[in-house]
Structure formats: C-alpha cells, structure tokens
Amino acid sequence: xxxxxxxxxxLKSNLDFNxxxxxxxxxxxxxxxxxxxLLFARADKISVKLLLDAFSKFSSxxxxxxxxxxxxxxxxxASVLDKTDILAGEKISEAxxxxxxxxxxxxxxxxxxxxxxxxxxxxxxRAKVWSTKFLSYAGRLFLIKTILFGMQxxxxxxFILPKRIIKEVExxxxxxxxxxxxxxxxxxLVAWDKLYLPRNSSSWSVxxxxxxGKNPLQVPTPGSVxxxxxxxxxxxxxxxxxxxxxxxxxxxxxxxxxLYTTDRLQAWGIQCTDKCVMCSVGKETVxxxxxxxxxxxxxxxxxxxxxxIHGSSTGFxxxxxxxxxxxxxxxxxxxxxxxxxxxxIYSIWLARNAVIFKRPTKxxxxxxxxxxxxxxxxGSEELRSRLLHN
Ligand SMILES: [Zn+2]
Numbered sequence: 426x427x428x429x430x431x432x433x434x435x436l437k438s439n440l441d442f443n444x445x446x447x448x449x450x451x452x453x454x455x456x457x458x459x460x461x462x463l464l465f466a467r468a469d470k471i472s473v474k475l476l477l478d479a480f481s482k483f484s485s486x487x488x489x490x491x492x493x494x495x496x497x498x499x500x501x502x503a504s505v506l507d508k509t510d511i512l513a514g515e516k517i518s519e520a521x522x523x524x525x526x527x528x529x530x531x532x533x534x535x536x537x538x539x540x541x542x543x544x545x546x547x548x549x550x551r552a553k554v555w556s557t558k559f560l561s562y563a564g565r566l567f568l569i570k571t572i573l574f575g576m577q578x579x580x581x582x583x584f585i586l587p588k589r590i591i592k593e594v595e596x597x598x599x600x601x602x603x604x605x606x607x608x609x610x611x612x613x614l615v616a617w618d619k620l621y622l623p624r625n626s627s628s629w630s631v632x633x634x635x636x637x638g639k640n641p642l643q644v645p646t647p648g649s650v651x652x653x654x655x656x657x658x659x660x661x662x663x664x665x666x667x668x669x670x671x672x673x674x675x676x677x678x679x680x681x682x683x684l685y686t687t688d689r690l691q692a693w694g695i696q697c698t699d700k701c702v703m704c705s706v707g708k709e710t711v712x713x714x715x716x717x718x719x720x721x722x723x724x725x726x727x728x729x730x731x732x733x734i735h736g737s738s739t740g741f742x743x744x745x746x747x748x749x750x751x752x753x754x755x756x757x758x759x760x761x762x763x764x765x766x767x768x769x770i771y772s773i774w775l776a777r778n779a780v781i782f783k784r785p786t787k788x789x790x791x792x793x794x795x796x797x798x799x800x801x802x803x804g805s806e807e808l809r810s811r812l813l814h815n
C-alpha cells in the first residue's frame with residue numbers, strides 16, 4: 426500500500442494531471458480503508474487515464490488487481506460529452522451517488538428521505554426478527570434503547586436525518602415496544618411523550634430529543650410530567666436494586682396507574698364489565714385491586730403477618746407511600762416489605778388475569794405462599810432466615 430501511495434503521489438507533480446476541484450487544496454488523489462480504494466480526479470480523459478495508469482503500475486508490481494465488476498465511476502457536475510468520452514476509454518461502469526460504504530450511504534449533499542430509507546428498513550428487519558420471540562416489555566425496551574436507537578445514533582453521528590425518518594423510526598419502536606410486532610394493533614400503556622425523556626429522567630425513557638433550534642443545556646423536561654417523574658424515578662431507582670426488570674415495569678405501570686384495568690378499557694370505549702372479577706363487588710381500578718379488594722387485601726395481610734407486621738392494608742396510595750419510605754432504610758423488615766409488596770402486586774395481577782382468561786386459579790393461601798417463596802429465592806441469606814424464623 427505504501428507503493429500505491431507513492432505511485433499516486435507521483436501524479437501530483439505531473440502537469441497533465443488535474444486534481445478533483447474539491448481535492449486540490451488538500452492534495453488528495455486517493456483514500457483507502459481496508460480493501461476499499463477511492464480515487465479522485467477532475468473529469469477529463471487524461472487525468473482519469475493517468476490515475477488508472479498509476480494504479481495499473483501498482484497492480485503489475487504487487488499482483489493486486491481491482492475487481493472491475495465491483496468498481497464504479499461516479500461523476501459530479503461533469504458534462505454528458507465528458508462522461509461518454511471517459512466511459513468509452515475505460516472499462517468501468519458508471520453509478521450514481523450516494524453509494525453505500527461501511528453501512529451508510531455516502532453523499533456530498535443533505536440526505537433525502539429516500540436515501541435514509543435503508544435505515545428504517547434495517548430497523549424494521551431487526552424488529553421483525555425479534556418479534557417472533559416472546560420478550561417482556563422490559564426486554565423490548567432494552568432492545569429499543571440499545572440496538573434500535575443505537576442504529577439510529579450511528580447514522581445521526583454522520584448525517585442530519587430528515588424529521589420524517591426520525592418519526593418513522595419512533596413509530597416502529599413504539600409499536601415494537603407495546604405489541605412486540607411492527608404493526609400497530611394495541612393501545613400504548615404509557616404515552617410516547619412520557620417515555621420520550623432524557624435518559625437520566627427515568628429508565629423508561631427512550632432518549633431521543635428534537636434539538637433543532639434549542640440550546641442543549643436548556644432543554645426543559647415537560648412540566649406536565651415533572652411531578653409524576655419525580656415520584657416515579659425515585660420509586661423506580663430504589664426498586665431496581667430489589668426486583669427484576671419485568672416486575673419493575675409492572676411497578677412502573679402501576680405507579681403511573683397504567684394497567685389495563687377495566688376502568689381504563691371503558692374509558693377507551695371498549696365494552697366490558699367494570700366489576701372486579703376477584704370479588705364481583707367493587708369497580709375494578711388500580712386502587713381497588715391493590716388492596717381494597719377483599720381478595721387482594723387478604724393475600725397482602727397474610728404476607729404481612731409472615732414478615733411480622735400486624736395490621737391491615739391501608740389502600741394503594743398509602744401502601745406505596747410506605748414502600749417508598751421503607752426503600753430508603755436498610756433494615757431486614759424494610760427490605761422484606763418492599764420485596765413482598767412487589768411480588769404481591771405481580772402475583773395479584775397474574776391471579777386476576779387467570780380468572781379473566783379462565784385459566785386455573787390458585788387459592789389465597791397458595792398465592793401468599795408463592796409470594797414468600799419468591800422473596801426467599803431472591804433475597805439474601807439474612808432475609809431468608811428471618812422469613813423462615815417467622
Ligand atoms: Zn375486588
């Protein structure tokens with residue numbers, strides 16, 4: 426390759442050779458990376474011939490030859506006459522800009538929608554492969570944040586993407602998150618603009634922002650979600666140490682009152698009964714399900730008894746408040762309380778779904794035992810011995 430550079434550099438002193446207009450100042454005749462070579466010259470027959478002769482000189486010395494089937498010639502601003510003149514003399518076919526290089530199209534102009542479309546297609550193809558597998562919300566969110574948005578970021582580092590492309594990528598990511606597929610067929614649990622916050626706001630966030638015309642240091646967090654975020658990010662950050670991703674997402678949903686409870690389904694105009702399926706008495710809301718309902722309150726009281734707390738549940742908001750307080754503490758009972766609360770919510774939600782979808786249901790006793798069993802498996806030796814001791 427050293428020799429190739431020397432051959433090319435010799436051209437610079439040849440008075441018959443004309444640089445490409447944009448390369449003259451920089452003294453560039455060629456660029457190479459790995460096994461790819463780009464040669465630059467003004468679009469006149471002599472310059473192109475000299476350039477290719479220099480390469481042939483290198484070929485005959487080294488034995489390395491260019492594959493003409495894979496090589497192309499690109500013109501910019503050349504007249505038709507010059508083009509035909511040059512193409513008649515050489516055995517290289519003409520192609521149009523942009524051409525793909527290292528996974529992105531190379532173009533000297535701002536990228537059009539059509540030129541950026543391969544990015545959307547790539548993301549779509551990737552999401553379609555994953556959609557055949559059974560992934561949890563947490564898993565899908567992770568894939569979006571790391572892989573899909575990583576692909577977009579790679580392009581964003583090189584080009585200014587058209588807004589339409591960014592919107593399309595968002596739309597596919599949104600569908601993929603909520604449906605596991607790339608076709609929209611399901612209501613989103615959380616509005617995209619609430620997911621769509623800077624990464625440090627919440628781990629829900631898919632970090633992307635329209636920065637056009639804004640000072641990056643002064644981009645405001647939407648005021649409507651500030652309070653919510655404050656509450657949610659604290660809960661979530663602290664919970665993260667104790668629970669796994671799927672349950673974390675469920676917790677997040679509940680904190681945002683975003684579960685598909687029948688009151689929400691009815692608000693969307695879906696015909697369904699609003700009675701709680703567990704007790705057939707109350708109206709099914711998050712507050713009722715956790716833990717106003719006689720079913721869930723019995724489960725929760727049994728669990729509380731096992732960790733040595735006597736008393737009955739005091740409603741969802743106050744239970745959540747207690748949990749947030751206990752999260753900050755390091756006592757064994759505090760840790761057990763938080764873990765049991767998370768597992769209880771998860772188990773109660775599964776039990777409620779089992780009734781709706783007519784799957785075999787477990788008794789209250791079994792559900793409480795299952796909650797404690799999972800806490801035992803997940804907890805440290807200290808927590809385990811405390812539970813068993815009680
Ligand atoms: Zn109920």
